[in-house]
Amino acid sequence: MTDVVADISVSLDGYVTGPDAGPDNGLGDGGEALHTWAFSDDPDDQRIVRESTRRSGAVVLGRTLFDIVDGPGGWNDEVGYGAGEVGRPPFVVVTSSAPEAVRLTDLDWTFVTSGIGDAVATARELAERESRRRDAYVDVVLMGGGRLIGTALEAGLVDVLRLHLAPVVLGGGTPLFVAGVPVGFTQAEVVSTSTATHLTYDVR
Template identity: 70%
Template sequence: MTRIIADISVSLDGFVTGPDPGPESGLGRGGEALHTWAFSDDAEDRRILREGTVRSGAVVLGRHLFDLVDGPQGWDDTTGYGAGEVGRPAFVVVTSSPPESVRLTDLDWTFVTGGLPEAVAVARERAEAASSVSDEDLDVVLMGGGATIGSAFEAGLVDALSLHLAPVVLGSGTPLFTGGTPRTLVRRSVTPTSTATHLMYDVL
């Protein structure tokens, strides 16, 4: 069964970027510390990254994040989805205006202009199709940014929340949650490593 999993790194004070994120610094000042775990040699960090990549049948991201990963300072042959782990899921971008061109033409991009629920529905179809081919259950992963995941959470579109809690206090930046409808979570796993605490919750 395909689930919708929101997966994101967050600071101890609840930010998914540092202050002043922009085209040249997508994670803001100090924000690189949020993703130290993804490039770690820690065996548990590598396992969590690998398992998350393998389960991805489709990935949803917002237009701002797309502009960063497809921009000149974005993903390349050494960094990309899964930070070097093998994975080529379909990527579904929520946008009001598709780009005129794409730099990363070797990836499977779909641009959805009908809003986040439509993008999640398209991604679910892609993940279910990939599941049929691989004969195993694959999920839709919401990789962000923070506004996209926050909106999906608020809209009740998220089945599970995977947080990578980095041991850093950023002070300000882009918050993951900014209020909204209360939700009940059930903790399914906690994995501490040398660089992060990995938390998995079911969203009720």
């Protein structure tokens, strides 16, 4: 079946960006360390990137993250979704208003202005269509940012939480979790590599 998977890298102190993140400093100060694993030569890291990209039937992201990846210093022909895999699933952006123009016109963008619930429903339809095309299940992936994933968890929209725990303390930035509705998890998998600890939880 198609799962909704929240997938994000996080520091040991719980941040998904470093301090002073913004359009010209997307991951914040020191935040690049969060994604070292995605570009490493470790076979397990490479397998996780490859398998996650392959199973992505549709990807949901927030407007702040969209503005970063679609900005001048964002994704290009060599670096895109799935790091070096440059995956091309359809992307669904949660936003209050659609942008006037998109730089990455070769990607499939849908802008949803009616909230995270409708965005996930739209992405699920796209992923289920892709599942039928491939004759194999693919997932809806919530790639962030942190507030989007936290909101989706509180709303009960997430089936699986996948964290890539980077061995770095950032001391500030964008937190993954803030005070809100308690959510329970069941540990499903732990993979330790030279650059990260990959944690997968089923959402109860």
